[in-house]
Amino acid sequence: MHWTLVIPLKPLTRAKSRLSDAAPDVLRPGLALAFAQDTVAAALACGAVRDVAVVTDDPLAARELGGLGARVVPEATAGGGLNAALAHGASVVRRERPGAEVAALNADLPALRPMELARVLHAAEEFPRAFLADAAGIGTTLLTASSGVELRPQFGPDSRARHAASGAAELLVPDVESVRQDVDTGADLRAAWALGVGPRTAAAAARLLPARP
Numbered sequence: 001m002h003w004t005l006v007i008p009l010k011p012l013t014r015a016k017s018r019l020s021d022a023a024p025d026v027l028r029p030g031l032a033l034a035f036a037q038d039t040v041a042a043a044l045a046c047g048a049v050r051d052v053a054v055v056t057d058d059p060l061a062a063r064e065l066g067g068l069g070a071r072v073v074p075e076a077t078a079g080g081g082l083n084a085a086l087a088h089g090a091s092v093v094r095r096e097r098p099g100a101e102v103a104a105l106n107a108d109l110p111a112l113r114p115m116e117l118a119r120v121l122h123a124a125e126e127f128p129r130a131f132l133a134d135a136a137g138i139g140t141t142l143l144t145a146s147s148g149v150e151l152r153p154q155f156g157p158d159s160r161a162r163h164a165a166s167g168a169a170e171l172l173v174p175d176v177e178s179v180r181q182d183v184d185t186g187a188d189l190r191a192a193w194a195l196g197v198g199p200r201t202a203a204a205a206a207r208l209l210p211a212r213p
């Protein structure tokens with residue numbers, strides 16, 4: 001039970017814009033919330049995770065994810081962007097526990113399995129900073145900073161290369177697809193579905209019928 005996970009979540013009405021081909025406007029906020037609920041529930045069930053802080057200004061998400069047991073941290077600056085939200089979340093955690101080991105994790109990992117997350121976090125213990133590439137091999141789903149080390153998040157386009165260039169070690173852990181499979185597009189949703197999504201995502205995706213993923 002070492003790690004404090006910091007999970008960022010955009011306001012739901014703006015989230016998952018790249019899913020617009022697969023999911024209509026009216027269903028996308030519910031899907032984004034379901035992804036976050038399944039991600040947070042799996043994270044909280046992981047033996048390597050001490051606690052979870054979700055950085056969000058979305059009131060519904062705050063209520064639902066708080067109800068699962070996550071701590072909710074409001075963004076310091078509305079509209080400051082993903083990396084500012086993560087840096088703020090990590091600093092709030094460390095203001096209270098300066099020695100905390102922190103890991104940023106995306107909120108769009110609906111197939112996340114606690115055991116796979118535990119193996120990734122265990123591998124990260126060897127390094128001051130480390131990251132896991134996403135399933136597409138371009139982005140990042142998890143970035144860790146051990147005790148006393150600044151997180152320095154550089155999520156966004158080409159974040160795999162940018163995290164590597166920043167000196168973070170790339171984690172090469174086999175068979176952890178559930179931690180890598182973020183969902184940005186309809187094809188990603190089908191890939192996550194094939195791995196096995198959590199119950200909230202299964203229910204929300206069922207509403208996409210007859211265009212089921």
Ligand SMILES: Nc1nc2c(ncn2[C@@H]2O[C@H](COP(=O)(O)OP(=O)(O)OP(=O)(O)O)[C@@H](O)[C@H]2O)c(=O)[nH]1
Pocket residue numbers: 008009010014015016017018019055056057075079080081082085106107108184
């Ligand atoms: N708190 C917070 N989280 C953010 C912000 N921008 C992105 N995120 C979260 O960071 C993760 C990756 O975000 P993106 O891929 O940029 O956005 P997305 O909503 O997942 O998808 P798109 O709208 O298709 O880009 C998701 O968990 C988002 O909810 C932000 O400004 N603040």
Ligand SMILES: C=C(OP(=O)(O)O)C(=O)O
Pocket residue numbers: 082106108134138139140141154155156157159160182184
């Ligand atoms: C923000 C990132 O994720 P996404 O693929 O969801 O844009 C990233 O990979 O750095």
